[in-house]
Amino acid sequence: xxxxxxxxxxxxxxxxxxxxxxxxxxxxxxxxxxxxxxxxxxxxxxxxxxxxxxxxxxxxxxxxxxxxxxxxxxxxxxxxxxxxxxxxxxxxxxxxxxxxxxxxxxxxxxxxxxxxxxxxxxxxxxxxxxxxxxxxxxxxxxxxxxxxxxxxxxxxxxxxxxxxxxxxxxxxxxxxxxxxxxxxxxxxxxxxxxxxxxxxxxxxxxxxxxxxxxxxxxxxxxxxxxxxxxxxxxxxxxxxxxxxxxxxxxxxxxxxxxxxxxxxxxxxxxxxxxxxxxxxxxxxxxxxxxxxxxxxxxxxxxxxxxxxxxxxxxxxxxxxxxxxxxxxxxxxxxxxxxxxxxxxxxxxxxxxxxxxxxxxxxxxxxxxxxxxxxxxxxxxxxxxxxxxxxxxxxxxxxxxxxxxxxxxxxxx
Numbered sequence: 001x002x003x004x005x006x007x008x009x010x011x012x013x014x015x016x017x018x019x020x021x022x023x024x025x026x027x028x029x030x031x032x033x034x035x036x037x038x039x040x041x042x043x044x045x046x047x048x049x050x051x052x053x054x055x056x057x058x059x060x061x062x063x064x065x066x067x068x069x070x071x072x073x074x075x076x077x078x079x080x081x082x083x084x085x086x087x088x089x090x091x092x093x094x095x096x097x098x099x100x101x102x103x104x105x106x107x108x109x110x111x112x113x114x115x116x117x118x119x120x121x122x123x124x125x126x127x128x129x130x131x132x133x134x135x136x137x138x139x140x141x142x143x144x145x146x147x148x149x150x151x152x153x154x155x156x157x158x159x160x161x162x163x164x165x166x167x168x169x170x171x172x173x174x175x176x177x178x179x180x181x182x183x184x185x186x187x188x189x190x191x192x193x194x195x196x197x198x199x200x201x202x203x204x205x206x207x208x209x210x211x212x213x214x215x216x217x218x219x220x221x222x223x224x225x226x227x228x229x230x231x232x233x234x235x236x237x238x239x240x241x242x243x244x245x246x247x248x249x250x251x252x253x254x255x256x257x258x259x260x261x262x263x264x265x266x267x268x269x270x271x272x273x274x275x276x277x278x279x280x281x282x283x284x285x286x287x288x289x290x291x292x293x294x295x296x297x298x299x300x301x302x303x304x305x306x307x308x309x310x311x312x313x314x315x316x317x318x319x320x321x322x323x324x325x326x327x328x329x330x331x332x333x334x335x336x337x338x339x340x341x342x343x344x345x346x347x348x349x350x351x352x353x354x355x356x357x358x359x360x361x362x363x364x365x366x367x368x369x370x371x372x373x374x375x376x377x378x379x380x381x382x383x384x385x386x387x388x389x390x391x392x393x394x395x396x397x398x399x400x401x402x403x404x405x406x407x408x409x410x411x412x
Contacts, residue, residue, distance in 0.1 A: 052257020
């Protein structure tokens with residue numbers, strides 16, 4: 001059992017850290033201070049996979065505290081306390097310095113249950129004993145950064161991510177119609193977010209002007225608040241808000257992946273449902289969006305290329321968002337000569353097709369000409385019936401849970 005010595009008033013007393021930099025200072029998703037090469041390698045590998053903006057530095061608790069006195073607190077701080085003479089005492093000023101939305105993971109050599117409880121009681125999110133592995137670190141980060149299953153069970157708010165296995169399978173059509181049905185038929189306050197800032201078709205499908213605020217929100221997330229969200233979105237009907245952009249194709253559009261997380265947190269405060277049209281090209285933002293999702297809709301066709309890419313994306317979903325409810329939708333499957341059999345496709349994918357969307361080119365063209373969702377333009381079509389079934393699955397929540405969620409939102 002580890003005996004912790006009393007802190008020396010002269011030499012060992014934690015020095016108070018100055019307040020972190022303002023929120024508009026550049027903020028990292030994750031920063032780690034580690035003391036050995038093996039841990040450094042694991043940290044670098046995992047941080048690159050999970051975070052858009054991260055750093056792994058040599059050092060320990062002293063270096064971490066120096067960083068906090070001069071920089072904005074990161075979303076996640078990982079600190080090596082191996083070399084600290086009194087590990088718990090080294091953590092106390094760090095815990096006192098970070099913001100409420102910063103989480104800390106401590107790593108060290110002490111393998112003792114009592115010490116673990118003392119570290120957790122001090123305010124650290126988790127403590128890991130060396131040697132650290134990629135799998136263990138990834139699991140720990142996902143566990144402390146994702147909402148608990150219990151919290152999700154009592155929350156009617158949904159974050160629905162729609163992604164296509166390949167281009168042209170109709171993922172944007174499904175995202176637009178599901179958002180419209182959730183808002184118009186289920187009367188749920190809904191925000192539709194198009195993360196393809198240059199070539200997205202959400203605004204085009206709804207015949208609305210794209211806004212310039214979305215790019216600014218993602219590039220400067222510290223500016224995001226409820227007023228900013230309202231000014232950067234377009235209202236369509238009583239319950240639907242849309243955030244979409246149409247940036248120039250002559251320049252690269254880069255944004256910090258952490259901006260997506262901050263944006264979603266802000267939208268959740270005023271919308272009961274968020275539907276995200278996630279392009280395959282948003283590689284850096286994809287882990288963040290998938291991790292935040294309560295529901296994921298993977299849209300594919302029955303081609304060999306569709307199968308290959310569906311397998312790839314499903315693999316990432318299982319890795320970073322295994323707790324999300326996954327729905328596989330097959331679309332545009334009328335060309336039998338170039339398509340795999342459904343049973344063969346399901347067997348290779350390792351997942352059943354939950355919904356087969358009927359092909360209705362005439363209804364799609366009618367909707368496009370009217371500048372309306374297909375569900376609004378042709379409400380009696382077979383495609384609309386299938387989309388309504390999908391929206392019902394995505395929006396389903398018990399009356400008791402929804403009342404609980406609405407009560408909690410009023411308290412917030």
